[in-house]
Structures are given as structure tokens and as C-alpha cells.
Amino acid sequence: MLTTDCAKIYVDLVGIICQLTWYIKNRKEFEEYLVNNERHVQTIARKSRQAKKAYEEVSLYYTKVLWACENNDFSVLRTKFRYLDFSESNHLSAREESIKINYEKFISETPRCTVCGGFIDGDQKVKKAHNCCKQILS
Numbered sequence: 001m002l003t004t005d006c007a008k009i010y011v012d013l014v015g016i017i018c019q020l021t022w023y024i025k026n027r028k029e030f031e032e033y034l035v036n037n038e039r040h041v042q043t044i045a046r047k048s049r050q051a052k053k054a055y056e057e058v059s060l061y062y063t064k065v066l067w068a069c070e071n072n073d074f075s076v077l078r079t080k081f082r083y084l085d086f087s088e089s090n091h092l093s094a095r096e097e098s099i100k101i102n103y104e105k106f107i108s109e110t111p112r113c114t115v116c117g118g119f120i121d122g123d124q125k126v127k128k129a130h131n132c133c134k135q136i137l138s
């Protein structure tokens with residue numbers, strides 16, 4: 001019985017490490033997609049109304065975005081989330097334009113992980129890597 005439990009735990013751990021590796025590999029593109037489509041999660045949460053349903057739908061959205069990054073095929077998002085706006089809005093009010101410029105400036109100045117290229121906290125001048133990136137990919 002103990003051997004079966006250990007084997008199951010091992011298989012679960014390997015699965016988690018594989019998923020983490022998959023995430024780290026695509027993290028930069030994944031995060032950039034979320035930044036460029038920052039209203040999607042808000043729209044999904046608002047549409048779902050209940051917290052549990054919103055959590056499940058946002059989780060599914062993240063999984064599909066990650067899959068799309070891995071496969072360079074974002075059509076799956078348009079198919080699954082038909083109610084989301086995938087068009088680039090060129091008609092912004094002065095206030096929206098100002099918010100957009102400040103947001104883009106903030107994002108461009110946010111430090112990046114030296115391993116995966118994803119966003120990382122801290123001083124822009126100091127080169128840093130996520131702990132998971134250091135442990136899994138090195």
C-alpha cells in the first residue's frame with residue numbers, strides 16, 4: 001500500500017514539475033499576452049458573476065493562453081471565449097490614452113527574469129531570476 005502511495009505521489013510530482021517547466025518555457029509570452037489583453041480576465045470574472053465559477057473560467061482561460069503560447073495558435077481563445085473582445089481598440093478617450101501610456105511605461109520598466117524573461121520584482125538594474133527558474137531549468 002505504501003509503495004502504491006509513494007508511486008502515486010511520485011507521478012503527481014513529476015506531473016507538477018512538467019507543468020511548471022511548461023509554464024516557465026512560455027512564461028514571457030504568456031505574461032505579455034495577459035498584459036496586452038488585460039481586460040479579458042476582468043470581462044470573464046464579470047460575466048461569471050459567482051466567485052467559484054469565475055475562478056474556474058479564469059483558470060481555463062489561463063490554461064488556453066498557455067497552450068496558445070506553446071503552439072503559437074491563438075484561435076482556440078477566440079473559439080472558446082467568443083464574448084471577449086480580441087480587436088485592437090484605436091478609439092481611446094484622453095483619459096484612457098493617458099492610463100494606457102502610464103501602464104505601458106510601467107510594464108516596460110518592470111525587471112525581467114534572466115532565465116524565462118517573465119516579469120520579476122525588484123530593482124531594474126539588478127539581474128535576477130525566479131527561484132523556480134533557477135531550480136528547474138539550471
Ligand SMILES: [Zn+2]
Nearest residue numbers: 113116130133
Ligand atoms: Zn523566470
